[in-house]
Amino acid sequence: MTTASRGPIDPAAHLARLRERAPLIHNITNLVAMNPMANVLLALGASPAMVHAREEAAEFATLADALTVNIGTLSPQWVAAMEEAAEAARLAGKPWVLDPVAVGATAYRRAAGQRLLERRPTVIRGNASEILALEAGGAGGRGVDSSDPVEAAEQAAVALARRLDAVVAVTGEVDRVTDGRRLAHIPGGHALMPRVTTLGCALTGVVAAFLVGAEDPFAATVAALACYGEAGRQAGAVAAGPGSFAVAFLDALHALDSQQLSDLPPLEVTDAP
Amino acid sequence: MTTASRGPIDPAAHLARLRERAPLIHNITNLVAMNPMANVLLALGASPAMVHAREEAAEFATLADALTVNIGTLSPQWVAAMEEAAEAARLAGKPWVLDPVAVGATAYRRAAGQRLLERRPTVIRGNASEILALEAGGAGGRGVDSSDPVEAAEQAAVALARRLDAVVAVTGEVDRVTDGRRLAHIPGGHALMPRVTTLGCALTGVVAAFLVGAEDPFAATVAALACYGEAGRQAGAVAAGPGSFAVAFLDALHALDSQQLSDLPPLEVTDAP
Amino acid sequence: MTTASRGPIDPAAHLARLRERAPLIHNITNLVAMNPMANVLLALGASPAMVHAREEAAEFATLADALTVNIGTLSPQWVAAMEEAAEAARLAGKPWVLDPVAVGATAYRRAAGQRLLERRPTVIRGNASEILALEAGGAGGRGVDSSDPVEAAEQAAVALARRLDAVVAVTGEVDRVTDGRRLAHIPGGHALMPRVTTLGCALTGVVAAFLVGAEDPFAATVAALACYGEAGRQAGAVAAGPGSFAVAFLDALHALDSQQLSDLPPLEVTDAP
Numbered sequence: 001m002t003t004a005s006r007g008p009i010d011p012a013a014h015l016a017r018l019r020e021r022a023p024l025i026h027n028i029t030n031l032v033a034m035n036p037m038a039n040v041l042l043a044l045g046a047s048p049a050m051v052h053a054r055e056e057a058a059e060f061a062t063l064a065d066a067l068t069v070n071i072g073t074l075s076p077q078w079v080a081a082m083e084e085a086a087e088a089a090r091l092a093g094k095p096w097v098l099d100p101v102a103v104g105a106t107a108y109r110r111a112a113g114q115r116l117l118e119r120r121p122t123v124i125r126g127n128a129s130e131i132l133a134l135e136a137g138g139a140g141g142r143g144v145d146s147s148d149p150v151e152a153a154e155q156a157a158v159a160l161a162r163r164l165d166a167v168v169a170v171t172g173e174v175d176r177v178t179d180g181r182r183l184a185h186i187p188g189g190h191a192l193m194p195r196v197t198t199l200g201c202a203l204t205g206v207v208a209a210f211l212v213g214a215e216d217p218f219a220a221t222v223a224a225l226a227c228y229g230e231a232g233r234q235a236g237a238v239a240a241g242p243g244s245f246a247v248a249f250l251d252a253l254h255a256l257d258s259q260q261l262s263d264l265p266p267l268e269v270t271d272a273p
Numbered sequence: 274m275t276t277a278s279r280g281p282i283d284p285a286a287h288l289a290r291l292r293e294r295a296p297l298i299h300n301i302t303n304l305v306a307m308n309p310m311a312n313v314l315l316a317l318g319a320s321p322a323m324v325h326a327r328e329e330a331a332e333f334a335t336l337a338d339a340l341t342v343n344i345g346t347l348s349p350q351w352v353a354a355m356e357e358a359a360e361a362a363r364l365a366g367k368p369w370v371l372d373p374v375a376v377g378a379t380a381y382r383r384a385a386g387q388r389l390l391e392r393r394p395t396v397i398r399g400n401a402s403e404i405l406a407l408e409a410g411g412a413g414g415r416g417v418d419s420s421d422p423v424e425a426a427e428q429a430a431v432a433l434a435r436r437l438d439a440v441v442a443v444t445g446e447v448d449r450v451t452d453g454r455r456l457a458h459i460p461g462g463h464a465l466m467p468r469v470t471t472l473g474c475a476l477t478g479v480v481a482a483f484l485v486g487a488e489d490p491f492a493a494t495v496a497a498l499a500c501y502g503e504a505g506r507q508a509g510a511v512a513a514g515p516g517s518f519a520v521a522f523l524d525a526l527h528a529l530d531s532q533q534l535s536d537l538p539p540l541e542v543t544d545a546p
Numbered sequence: 547m548t549t550a551s552r553g554p555i556d557p558a559a560h561l562a563r564l565r566e567r568a569p570l571i572h573n574i575t576n577l578v579a580m581n582p583m584a585n586v587l588l589a590l591g592a593s594p595a596m597v598h599a600r601e602e603a604a605e606f607a608t609l610a611d612a613l614t615v616n617i618g619t620l621s622p623q624w625v626a627a628m629e630e631a632a633e634a635a636r637l638a639g640k641p642w643v644l645d646p647v648a649v650g651a652t653a654y655r656r657a658a659g660q661r662l663l664e665r666r667p668t669v670i671r672g673n674a675s676e677i678l679a680l681e682a683g684g685a686g687g688r689g690v691d692s693s694d695p696v697e698a699a700e701q702a703a704v705a706l707a708r709r710l711d712a713v714v715a716v717t718g719e720v721d722r723v724t725d726g727r728r729l730a731h732i733p734g735g736h737a738l739m740p741r742v743t744t745l746g747c748a749l750t751g752v753v754a755a756f757l758v759g760a761e762d763p764f765a766a767t768v769a770a771l772a773c774y775g776e777a778g779r780q781a782g783a784v785a786a787g788p789g790s791f792a793v794a795f796l797d798a799l800h801a802l803d804s805q806q807l808s809d810l811p812p813l814e815v816t817d818a819p
């Protein structure tokens with residue numbers, strides 16, 4: 001991991017890198033998220049691929065520029081493919097992002113979550129209940145929607161980041177990102193975002209796309225969340241409800257430009273508590 | 274089952290209960306419907322979760338407030354998970370809704386449909402061809418779209434409801450709901466609804482969400498269909514085609530309020546023939 | 547195969563046949579494409595069904611009017627079901643269309659692609675990288691997005707069509723269709739189309755729907771692509787980005803009429819090189 005810079009993070013520069021590289025993002029994600037995640041990545045300028053068969057997942061992970069693993073809808077063959085793909089990505093030096101959907105809800109999920117942590121994700125992105133459950137190694141949360149506020153998971157996020165030498169992002173009303181040394185708060189987004197399914201899952205893909213070619217995974221994750229939040233804010237300003245929000249959000253991601261991003265207030269990075 | 278009230282059914286009161294409880298709805302549904310179903314439930318105010326692995330489906334069914342099972346896209350592992358989850362829901366006293374997609378089309382579907390009926394669904398929601406095939410225990414219908422008008426399935430619906438002590442909803446141009454003693458006709462909706470995929474499947478989730486905390490499953494089902502039909506009517510009034518209909522429909526579900534619902538003509542409930 | 551007519555192809559006549567027949571299209575497609583493909587087929591006037599369980603896929607293929615097989619998201623059970631369904635369709639004289647998504651990317655995909663070719667698809671529809679990989683019988687392309695321009699695959703398309711006595715469609719900026727004797731160039735579409743996921747996969751379903759009842763699979767494929775491109779052109783004229791494009795595209799497919807189609811420049815058909 002690189003030096004923990006406290007310097008300003010420029011989301012526009014990260015987005016420009018993503019669009020220039022158009023990275024191929026390999027996703028083993030849940031069945032609900034596949035389509036929105038692909039559309040979000042395409043709108044932003046990346047190239048998504050959904051490949052989960054055990055017969056090819058590890059091979060594909062070495063072809064792609066980054067990997068995401070989301071445990072939202074599991075089956076034994078998929079869990080095996082997730083572990084093998086994550087291992088292949090790690091060995092090939094490709095970044096990979098874990099999305100521990102509802103990890104505290106059932107014994108099967110808890111076990112899958114812990115096994116994936118052993119494959120050392122570059123970034124873990126979840127809601128507050130998921131990060132709390134992951135750090136506790138146990139139960140917590142009932143469904144896929146968070147039952148805890150973001151701030152309640154801040155300490156768990158820092159502890160998890162230190163233990164795994166990873167970046168941890170807790171998303172919700174005001175997102176938190178930490179690498180165990182630094183902590184950023186990212187505002188933005190809109191109240192309708194939790195009323196559209198799998199926008200959090202799709203964000204996991206966006207984080208992966210920002211990681212490709214980034215020197216500092218913490219800064220790249222912060223930049224990804226800042227861009228996502230700004231697109232959400234813009235979409236919320238024109239949406240009449242969750243249906244039109246989803247449409248406007250894709251349009252906003254596609255149209256997001258450096259001018260809009262440079263008008264944002266500077267991102268606040270502090271020492272992790 | 275409760276006394277068969279002939280009193281007026283107030284959809285607004287049922288919707289208010291749903292929004293206050295934000296019930297967690299566990300869905301084992303087909304791969305086409307997963308995303309729209311989640312979005313419909315979120316727009317309305319419920320919390321959807323899609324969990325179908327045999328390793329966790331029964332456990333999750335006891336955590337959730339209600340279960341839906343939809344046989345649209347099957348596989349042996351899923352059929353086993355459906356049966357186990359339905360059994361767990363039944364034993365835990367949670368309502369569950371069966372959606373017998375294209376049940377008459379193949380031998381595999383017919384067998385799966387009959388085994389699920391043995392788990393005693395609280396409500397069965399299907400199109401006319403599906404309800405006819407289910408009651409006949411055999412073939413009927415070719416694809417997933419109904420080849421029979423709703424009225425042709427009215428007698429089959431009443432017979433099925435009596436035989437299983439369940440509520441049966443036949444949806445189409447004018448929906449029918451019966452518990453074997455009462456029969457309701459619910460108008461509403463729009464001609465574009467069958468041109469948007471899996472709106473019927475998503476309605477099955479809505480019925481489950483209305484069942485949570487309801488004293489009378491028949492009334493809750495009627496209320497669910499009335500709300501859905503009204504949102505469909507509103508969306509149809511502004512849509513230019515099936516694409517904009519789907520967007521406007523989610524917005525309408527989210528914005529649906531008691532004023533709009535109290536302006537509807539009273540729902541007609543008669544004795545079942 | 548019919549005589550290779552050089553006469554004009556009238557997309558409006560083909561679309562009218564589709565709408566009158568409302569053919570049942572059986573799709574074994576990838577998990578990302580299922581929902582958009584169903585919506586595209588419904589918007590156009592066909593009846594889609596997604597059936598991939600090995601226990602019923604072959605049986606269903608004989609019930610349906612046409613079959614599509616898309617290898618975007620594979621698993622061993624699905625590959626077996628694809629082969630059995632394709633064989634059943636072929637024996638029953640039903641047209642079937644192969645969509646070789648990312649066929650060159652992994653060994654598993656290359657093997658699946660070659661086995662499916664042995665089942666003699668009526669039409670193969672892919673992007674340039676996929677058609678090149680399929681004809682070479684080997685590697686090529688990295689993800690699901692083409693890394694080659696359409697014209698680079700023209701010779702491979704003609705060779706593949708001749709070898710398999712099939713129609714081959716290469717889609718991209720200006721589509722090519724060939725049956726090995728004739729070659730058509732179909733303009734249309736819009737730059738936003740590749741920014742919306744699985745519009746190519748959905749087009750495979752549209753080709754299948756146009757094949758039902760067609761005397762000349764080449765002409766039906768050309769007509770399908772011309773209609774799709776025109777709807778894309780119309781959607782692009784009003785869309786603000788990929789989100790609103792997807793919505794407008796479904797509306798345009800639904801509203802497409804013979805007047806709009808007869809205003810198009812005549813489709814150019816030449817001898818294949």
